[in-house]
Amino acid sequence: MNFEELKAKDKQYIANTYARFDVWIQSGKNAACRDESGKEYIDFGSGIGVNVLGYCNPGWVEAVTKQLSALQHTSNLYYTEPAVALAEKLCKATGYRKVFFANSGAEANEGMIKAARKYSFDRYGEGRSTIISLQNSFHGRTVTTLSATGQDHYHEFFFPFTGGFVFAPMNDIEALKASADETTCAVMVELIQGEGGVMAADVEFIQQVRKFCDERDLLLLIDEVQTGVGHTGHFLASEAFGVKGDITSLAKGLGGGLPIGAVLLSEKTESVLSYGDHGSTFGANPVVCAGANYVVDQILQKGFLEEVQKKGLYIRDKLSQLEAVEELSGLGLMIGILPKEKKAGELANECLKQGLLILTAKNKLRMLPPLTISYEEIDRGLAVLESVLK
Numbered sequence: 001m002n003f004e005e006l007k008a009k010d011k012q013y014i015a016n017t018y019a020r021f022d023v024w025i026q027s028g029k030n031a032a033c034r035d036e037s038g039k040e041y042i043d044f045g046s047g048i049g050v051n052v053l054g055y056c057n058p059g060w061v062e063a064v065t066k067q068l069s070a071l072q073h074t075s076n077l078y079y080t081e082p083a084v085a086l087a088e089k090l091c092k093a094t095g096y097r098k099v100f101f102a103n104s105g106a107e108a109n110e111g112m113i114k115a116a117r118k119y120s121f122d123r124y125g126e127g128r129s130t131i132i133s134l135q136n137s138f139h140g141r142t143v144t145t146l147s148a149t150g151q152d153h154y155h156e157f158f159f160p161f162t163g164g165f166v167f168a169p170m171n172d173i174e175a176l177k178a179s180a181d182e183t184t185c186a187v188m189v190e191l192i193q194g195e196g197g198v199m200a201a202d203v204e205f206i207q208q209v210r211k212f213c214d215e216r217d218l219l220l221l222i223d224e225v226q227t228g229v230g231h232t233g234h235f236l237a238s239e240a241f242g243v244k245g246d247i248t249s250l251a252k253g254l255g256g257g258l259p260i261g262a263v264l265l266s267e268k269t270e271s272v273l274s275y276g277d278h279g280s281t282f283g284a285n286p287v288v289c290a291g292a293n294y295v296v297d298q299i300l301q302k303g304f305l306e307e308v309q310k311k312g313l314y315i316r317d318k319l320s321q322l323e324a325v326e327e328l329s330g331l332g333l334m335i336g337i338l339p340k341e342k343k344a345g346e347l348a349n350e351c352l353k354q355g356l357l358i359l360t361a362k363n364k365l366r367m368l369p370p371l372t373i374s375y376e377e378i379d380r381g382l383a384v385l386e387s388v389l390k
Protein backbone atom coordinates (compact mmCIF):
# COMPACT_ATOMS: atom_id res chain seq x y z
CA MET A 1 0.00 0.00 0.00
CA ASN A 2 1.34 3.47 -0.79
CA PHE A 3 0.76 6.55 1.40
CA GLU A 4 -2.06 7.91 -0.76
CA GLU A 5 -3.91 4.57 -0.54
CA LEU A 6 -3.34 4.45 3.22
CA LYS A 7 -4.77 7.94 3.65
CA ALA A 8 -7.81 7.05 1.54
CA LYS A 9 -8.51 3.89 3.57
CA ASP A 10 -7.93 5.75 6.84
CA LYS A 11 -10.54 8.30 5.78
CA GLN A 12 -12.92 5.58 4.63
CA TYR A 13 -12.68 3.21 7.58
CA ILE A 14 -11.57 5.18 10.65
CA ALA A 15 -13.95 7.67 12.26
CA ASN A 16 -12.69 11.04 11.13
CA THR A 17 -12.02 12.47 14.59
CA TYR A 18 -8.38 13.45 14.05
CA ALA A 19 -6.81 16.07 11.81
CA ARG A 20 -3.65 14.12 11.11
CA PHE A 21 -0.32 15.54 10.03
CA ASP A 22 0.70 14.45 6.55
CA VAL A 23 3.12 11.72 7.59
CA TRP A 24 3.09 7.93 7.89
CA ILE A 25 5.27 6.85 10.79
CA GLN A 26 6.60 3.34 10.51
CA SER A 27 9.43 2.87 12.97
CA GLY A 28 11.50 4.69 15.53
CA LYS A 29 14.48 4.66 17.85
CA ASN A 30 14.79 6.91 20.88
CA ALA A 31 13.69 10.42 19.75
CA ALA A 32 13.88 9.76 16.00
CA CYS A 33 11.37 8.03 13.75
CA ARG A 34 11.08 7.21 10.07
CA ASP A 35 8.31 7.42 7.51
CA GLU A 36 7.64 4.96 4.66
CA SER A 37 10.24 6.61 2.44
CA GLY A 38 12.95 6.27 5.08
CA LYS A 39 12.94 9.98 5.87
CA GLU A 40 13.92 10.59 9.49
CA TYR A 41 12.18 12.95 11.89
CA ILE A 42 13.18 14.13 15.35
CA ASP A 43 10.15 13.73 17.59
CA PHE A 44 9.63 16.51 20.13
CA GLY A 45 6.16 15.15 21.00
CA SER A 46 6.72 11.50 21.99
CA GLY A 47 3.17 10.56 21.04
CA ILE A 48 1.83 13.37 23.29
CA GLY A 49 4.04 12.64 26.26
CA VAL A 50 3.75 8.85 26.10
CA ASN A 51 7.03 7.40 24.80
CA VAL A 52 9.01 8.71 27.77
CA LEU A 53 11.88 6.29 27.09
CA GLY A 54 11.71 7.00 23.38
CA TYR A 55 10.71 4.68 20.56
CA CYS A 56 11.36 1.00 21.19
CA ASN A 57 13.72 1.31 24.16
CA PRO A 58 15.46 -2.09 24.17
CA GLY A 59 15.02 -2.71 27.92
CA TRP A 60 11.35 -1.79 27.75
CA VAL A 61 10.80 -4.00 24.69
CA GLU A 62 12.47 -6.88 26.52
CA ALA A 63 10.36 -6.39 29.67
CA VAL A 64 7.15 -6.25 27.64
CA THR A 65 7.92 -9.18 25.35
CA LYS A 66 9.12 -11.35 28.23
CA GLN A 67 5.82 -10.79 30.01
CA LEU A 68 3.92 -11.28 26.75
CA SER A 69 5.35 -14.78 26.40
CA ALA A 70 4.43 -15.67 29.97
CA LEU A 71 0.95 -14.23 30.50
CA GLN A 72 -0.74 -11.61 28.31
CA HIS A 73 -3.88 -11.14 30.39
CA THR A 74 -5.98 -12.59 33.11
CA SER A 75 -8.86 -10.99 34.89
CA ASN A 76 -8.64 -8.93 38.04
CA LEU A 77 -10.27 -11.88 39.80
CA TYR A 78 -6.77 -13.37 40.10
CA TYR A 79 -3.44 -12.17 41.45
CA THR A 80 -0.60 -11.16 39.14
CA GLU A 81 2.86 -9.96 40.00
CA PRO A 82 3.58 -7.03 37.60
CA ALA A 83 0.64 -4.98 38.89
CA VAL A 84 1.58 -5.53 42.53
CA ALA A 85 5.21 -4.62 41.84
CA LEU A 86 4.15 -1.47 39.99
CA ALA A 87 1.72 -0.38 42.69
CA GLU A 88 4.37 -0.85 45.37
CA LYS A 89 6.90 1.13 43.31
CA LEU A 90 4.45 3.98 42.69
CA CYS A 91 3.47 4.17 46.36
CA LYS A 92 7.08 4.18 47.52
CA ALA A 93 8.08 6.80 44.94
CA THR A 94 5.21 9.17 45.67
CA GLY A 95 4.10 8.60 49.28
CA TYR A 96 0.61 7.53 48.18
CA ARG A 97 -0.84 4.42 49.81
CA LYS A 98 -2.81 2.53 47.19
CA VAL A 99 -3.25 2.46 43.42
CA PHE A 100 -6.23 1.70 41.20
CA PHE A 101 -5.19 0.80 37.64
CA ALA A 102 -7.13 1.99 34.59
CA ASN A 103 -6.29 2.24 30.88
CA SER A 104 -6.11 5.93 30.02
CA GLY A 105 -6.00 9.43 31.43
CA ALA A 106 -9.73 9.95 31.17
CA GLU A 107 -10.37 6.67 32.96
CA ALA A 108 -7.90 7.55 35.70
CA ASN A 109 -9.73 10.84 36.16
CA GLU A 110 -13.09 9.04 36.25
CA GLY A 111 -11.68 6.88 39.05
CA MET A 112 -10.38 9.96 40.84
CA ILE A 113 -13.76 11.69 40.59
CA LYS A 114 -15.62 8.60 41.79
CA ALA A 115 -13.27 8.18 44.74
CA ALA A 116 -13.65 11.86 45.70
CA ARG A 117 -17.44 11.69 45.64
CA LYS A 118 -17.50 8.42 47.57
CA TYR A 119 -15.18 9.87 50.23
CA SER A 120 -17.58 12.75 50.73
CA PHE A 121 -20.66 10.51 50.66
CA ASP A 122 -19.17 8.16 53.27
CA ARG A 123 -18.43 11.09 55.61
CA TYR A 124 -21.20 13.58 54.94
CA GLY A 125 -23.96 11.74 53.07
CA GLU A 126 -25.75 12.95 49.95
CA GLY A 127 -25.64 16.47 48.55
CA ARG A 128 -21.91 17.12 48.88
CA SER A 129 -20.55 16.13 45.49
CA THR A 130 -19.65 19.30 43.58
CA ILE A 131 -16.12 19.51 42.25
CA ILE A 132 -14.45 22.84 41.56
CA SER A 133 -12.37 22.54 38.41
CA LEU A 134 -10.24 25.25 36.79
CA GLN A 135 -11.09 27.30 33.74
CA ASN A 136 -9.04 26.31 30.66
CA SER A 137 -8.39 22.82 32.08
CA PHE A 138 -8.52 19.54 30.16
CA HIS A 139 -9.38 16.27 31.87
CA GLY A 140 -10.42 13.85 29.11
CA ARG A 141 -13.07 12.84 26.58
CA THR A 142 -15.57 10.74 28.48
CA VAL A 143 -18.82 12.50 29.28
CA THR A 144 -17.83 13.06 32.91
CA THR A 145 -14.25 14.16 32.22
CA LEU A 146 -15.54 16.51 29.50
CA SER A 147 -17.89 17.88 32.15
CA ALA A 148 -14.86 18.42 34.39
CA THR A 149 -13.00 20.20 31.59
CA GLY A 150 -13.04 23.98 31.88
CA GLN A 151 -13.37 24.90 28.21
CA ASP A 152 -16.79 25.72 26.76
CA HIS A 153 -16.27 24.15 23.36
CA TYR A 154 -15.98 20.72 25.02
CA HIS A 155 -19.48 21.22 26.45
CA GLU A 156 -21.32 21.02 23.15
CA PHE A 157 -23.35 18.27 21.43
CA PHE A 158 -23.14 15.47 23.98
CA PHE A 159 -25.91 16.48 26.36
CA PRO A 160 -26.77 15.79 29.05
CA PHE A 161 -23.37 16.25 30.67
CA THR A 162 -22.56 15.00 34.16
CA GLY A 163 -23.63 17.57 36.74
CA GLY A 164 -21.69 18.72 39.76
CA PHE A 165 -18.79 20.66 38.26
CA VAL A 166 -18.18 24.39 38.67
CA PHE A 167 -15.24 26.36 37.32
CA ALA A 168 -12.90 28.85 38.93
CA PRO A 169 -10.09 30.86 37.33
CA MET A 170 -6.54 29.64 37.84
CA ASN A 171 -4.33 31.72 40.15
CA ASP A 172 -7.21 33.53 41.87
CA ILE A 173 -7.69 31.97 45.28
CA GLU A 174 -10.47 34.34 46.33
CA ALA A 175 -12.52 33.46 43.25
CA LEU A 176 -11.96 29.76 43.91
CA LYS A 177 -13.05 30.14 47.52
CA ALA A 178 -16.12 32.05 46.40
CA SER A 179 -17.11 29.20 44.10
CA ALA A 180 -17.23 26.74 47.03
CA ASP A 181 -20.40 26.09 49.00
CA GLU A 182 -21.88 23.37 51.21
CA THR A 183 -22.21 21.05 48.20
CA THR A 184 -18.48 21.14 47.39
CA CYS A 185 -16.43 17.99 47.94
CA ALA A 186 -13.20 18.57 46.00
CA VAL A 187 -11.00 20.82 43.89
CA MET A 188 -9.49 19.34 40.73
CA VAL A 189 -6.39 20.85 39.13
CA GLU A 190 -3.72 20.38 36.51
CA LEU A 191 -0.57 22.00 37.90
CA ILE A 192 0.48 22.87 34.36
CA GLN A 193 -2.42 22.97 31.93
CA GLY A 194 -1.04 21.04 28.98
CA GLU A 195 -3.81 21.08 26.36
CA GLY A 196 -4.75 24.55 27.63
CA GLY A 197 -1.47 25.98 26.33
CA VAL A 198 1.24 24.80 28.78
CA MET A 199 0.03 27.22 31.44
CA ALA A 200 1.62 26.67 34.83
CA ALA A 201 -0.32 27.52 37.96
CA ASP A 202 1.42 29.76 40.50
CA VAL A 203 3.04 27.76 43.29
CA GLU A 204 1.49 30.09 45.86
CA PHE A 205 -1.99 29.57 44.40
CA ILE A 206 -1.67 25.79 44.52
CA GLN A 207 -0.45 25.94 48.12
CA GLN A 208 -3.39 28.20 49.02
CA VAL A 209 -5.76 25.71 47.38
CA ARG A 210 -4.18 22.92 49.44
CA LYS A 211 -4.71 24.95 52.63
CA PHE A 212 -8.31 25.79 51.71
CA CYS A 213 -9.03 22.11 51.03
CA ASP A 214 -7.61 21.14 54.41
CA GLU A 215 -9.73 23.75 56.20
CA ARG A 216 -12.96 22.49 54.58
CA ASP A 217 -12.14 18.78 54.29
CA LEU A 218 -12.30 19.12 50.51
CA LEU A 219 -10.13 16.73 48.54
CA LEU A 220 -7.39 18.09 46.33
CA LEU A 221 -7.47 16.08 43.09
CA ILE A 222 -4.36 16.52 40.97
CA ASP A 223 -4.53 15.48 37.32
CA GLU A 224 -0.94 14.54 36.52
CA VAL A 225 -1.84 12.65 33.36
CA GLN A 226 0.42 14.95 31.34
CA THR A 227 2.73 16.39 34.02
CA GLY A 228 3.43 13.11 35.84
CA VAL A 229 6.11 10.46 35.37
CA GLY A 230 9.08 12.72 34.83
CA HIS A 231 8.31 15.24 32.11
CA THR A 232 8.66 18.22 34.46
CA GLY A 233 11.97 16.91 35.83
CA HIS A 234 10.18 15.55 38.90
CA PHE A 235 8.44 12.20 39.18
CA LEU A 236 5.28 14.14 40.04
CA ALA A 237 4.99 17.84 39.21
CA SER A 238 3.37 18.31 42.62
CA GLU A 239 6.84 17.91 44.14
CA ALA A 240 7.86 21.14 42.41
CA PHE A 241 4.75 22.86 43.79
CA GLY A 242 5.40 21.67 47.35
CA VAL A 243 2.00 19.98 47.76
CA LYS A 244 0.56 16.51 47.83
CA GLY A 245 -2.90 15.77 46.50
CA ASP A 246 -5.45 13.59 48.25
CA ILE A 247 -5.74 11.74 44.95
CA THR A 248 -3.53 12.00 41.88
CA SER A 249 -4.17 10.58 38.41
CA LEU A 250 -1.45 9.35 36.06
CA ALA A 251 -1.46 7.92 32.53
CA LYS A 252 0.41 8.79 29.31
CA GLY A 253 4.12 8.28 30.11
CA LEU A 254 3.57 5.66 32.79
CA GLY A 255 3.26 2.80 30.30
CA GLY A 256 6.05 4.03 28.03
CA GLY A 257 3.81 3.39 25.01
CA LEU A 258 1.17 0.94 26.21
CA PRO A 259 -2.20 2.11 27.54
CA ILE A 260 -2.40 2.58 31.28
CA GLY A 261 -3.95 4.93 33.82
CA ALA A 262 -3.44 5.01 37.56
CA VAL A 263 -5.31 6.57 40.47
CA LEU A 264 -3.00 7.21 43.41
CA LEU A 265 -4.86 7.22 46.72
CA SER A 266 -3.47 8.87 49.85
CA GLU A 267 -3.82 7.98 53.52
CA LYS A 268 -7.11 9.86 53.56
CA THR A 269 -8.61 8.19 50.51
CA GLU A 270 -6.98 4.74 50.38
CA SER A 271 -10.00 2.91 51.81
CA VAL A 272 -12.72 4.75 49.93
CA LEU A 273 -13.03 2.31 47.06
CA SER A 274 -13.90 -1.19 48.20
CA TYR A 275 -15.22 -4.39 46.63
CA GLY A 276 -17.42 -3.67 43.65
CA ASP A 277 -17.09 0.12 43.79
CA HIS A 278 -14.88 0.33 40.73
CA GLY A 279 -13.23 -1.95 38.20
CA SER A 280 -11.78 -2.39 34.74
CA THR A 281 -11.35 -5.50 32.60
CA PHE A 282 -8.02 -4.40 31.18
CA GLY A 283 -6.82 -2.37 34.16
CA ALA A 284 -3.57 -3.77 35.68
CA ASN A 285 -2.89 -5.81 32.54
CA PRO A 286 0.38 -7.71 33.18
CA VAL A 287 2.06 -6.79 29.88
CA VAL A 288 1.27 -3.11 30.30
CA CYS A 289 2.38 -3.21 33.94
CA ALA A 290 5.63 -4.97 32.99
CA GLY A 291 6.41 -2.08 30.62
CA ALA A 292 5.40 0.46 33.27
CA ASN A 293 7.64 -1.22 35.87
CA TYR A 294 10.56 -0.79 33.50
CA VAL A 295 9.66 2.87 32.88
CA VAL A 296 9.40 3.67 36.59
CA ASP A 297 12.67 1.83 37.37
CA GLN A 298 14.50 3.90 34.76
CA ILE A 299 13.05 7.22 35.83
CA LEU A 300 13.81 6.59 39.49
CA GLN A 301 17.44 5.73 38.80
CA LYS A 302 19.81 8.11 40.48
CA GLY A 303 20.47 11.17 38.34
CA PHE A 304 17.79 10.45 35.70
CA LEU A 305 15.44 13.28 36.66
CA GLU A 306 18.31 15.71 37.21
CA GLU A 307 19.31 14.98 33.63
CA VAL A 308 15.74 15.75 32.49
CA GLN A 309 15.96 19.10 34.28
CA LYS A 310 19.32 19.84 32.65
CA LYS A 311 17.98 19.06 29.19
CA GLY A 312 14.97 21.26 29.90
CA LEU A 313 17.24 24.16 30.86
CA TYR A 314 19.47 23.56 27.84
CA ILE A 315 16.46 23.74 25.48
CA ARG A 316 15.00 26.78 27.21
CA ASP A 317 18.32 28.56 27.07
CA LYS A 318 18.61 27.97 23.31
CA LEU A 319 14.99 28.92 22.62
CA SER A 320 15.12 32.07 24.72
CA GLN A 321 17.86 33.39 22.43
CA LEU A 322 15.59 33.21 19.39
CA GLU A 323 14.22 36.51 18.20
CA ALA A 324 11.01 34.83 16.94
CA VAL A 325 10.09 33.43 20.38
CA GLU A 326 7.81 35.65 22.41
CA GLU A 327 7.58 33.55 25.56
CA LEU A 328 8.43 30.15 27.00
CA SER A 329 6.32 28.29 29.55
CA GLY A 330 6.13 24.97 31.38
CA LEU A 331 8.70 23.09 33.41
CA GLY A 332 11.48 20.63 32.61
CA LEU A 333 10.83 18.93 29.27
CA MET A 334 7.21 20.10 29.17
CA ILE A 335 7.71 23.28 27.17
CA GLY A 336 5.34 25.80 25.62
CA ILE A 337 6.71 28.14 22.96
CA LEU A 338 4.71 31.23 22.06
CA PRO A 339 5.84 32.40 18.61
CA LYS A 340 5.99 36.15 18.04
CA GLU A 341 4.28 36.29 14.69
CA LYS A 342 3.65 33.01 12.94
CA LYS A 343 0.76 30.67 13.81
CA ALA A 344 1.63 27.54 15.83
CA GLY A 345 -0.24 25.17 13.50
CA GLU A 346 1.53 26.50 10.39
CA LEU A 347 4.89 26.29 12.14
CA ALA A 348 4.25 22.68 13.17
CA ASN A 349 3.43 21.76 9.55
CA GLU A 350 6.57 23.49 8.32
CA CYS A 351 8.64 21.66 10.97
CA LEU A 352 7.23 18.37 9.73
CA LYS A 353 8.38 19.09 6.18
CA GLN A 354 11.86 19.77 7.50
CA GLY A 355 12.01 16.64 9.66
CA LEU A 356 10.67 17.62 13.08
CA LEU A 357 7.50 16.43 14.82
CA ILE A 358 6.26 19.04 17.28
CA LEU A 359 2.93 19.49 19.05
CA THR A 360 0.73 22.53 19.46
CA ALA A 361 -1.46 23.66 22.34
CA LYS A 362 -3.75 26.63 21.71
CA ASN A 363 -1.53 29.36 20.20
CA LYS A 364 1.73 27.71 21.24
CA LEU A 365 4.13 25.11 19.97
CA ARG A 366 4.47 22.41 22.58
CA MET A 367 7.36 20.11 23.34
CA LEU A 368 7.06 16.86 25.31
CA PRO A 369 10.11 15.01 23.99
CA PRO A 370 11.13 11.61 25.32
CA LEU A 371 13.01 11.98 28.58
CA THR A 372 15.86 9.99 27.04
CA ILE A 373 16.33 12.37 24.11
CA SER A 374 20.03 12.89 23.44
CA TYR A 375 21.70 16.29 23.12
CA GLU A 376 22.46 15.43 19.51
CA GLU A 377 18.74 14.80 18.88
CA ILE A 378 17.84 17.99 20.74
CA ASP A 379 20.25 20.02 18.61
CA ARG A 380 18.94 18.51 15.37
CA GLY A 381 15.35 19.28 16.35
CA LEU A 382 16.18 22.80 17.54
CA ALA A 383 18.02 23.54 14.29
CA VAL A 384 14.82 22.78 12.35
CA LEU A 385 12.71 24.77 14.79
CA GLU A 386 15.04 27.74 14.54
CA SER A 387 15.02 27.79 10.76
CA VAL A 388 11.22 27.46 10.65
CA LEU A 389 10.67 30.18 13.25
CA LYS A 390 12.87 32.52 11.20
Ligand SMILES: Cc1ncc(COP(=O)(O)O)c(C=O)c1O
Nearest residue numbers: 104105106138139140194225226
Ligand atom coordinates in the same frame (compact mmCIF):
# COMPACT_ATOMS: atom_id res chain seq x y z
C1 LIG B 1 -4.19 16.61 31.86
C2 LIG B 1 -4.88 15.55 31.07
N1 LIG B 1 -5.85 14.82 31.63
C3 LIG B 1 -6.48 13.85 30.96
C4 LIG B 1 -6.17 13.56 29.66
C5 LIG B 1 -6.88 12.47 28.93
O1 LIG B 1 -6.04 11.39 28.77
P1 LIG B 1 -6.42 10.20 27.74
O2 LIG B 1 -6.37 10.79 26.38
O3 LIG B 1 -5.38 9.16 27.98
O4 LIG B 1 -7.78 9.74 28.12
C6 LIG B 1 -5.16 14.29 29.03
C7 LIG B 1 -4.82 14.04 27.62
O5 LIG B 1 -4.23 14.82 26.94
C8 LIG B 1 -4.50 15.32 29.74
O6 LIG B 1 -3.53 16.06 29.17
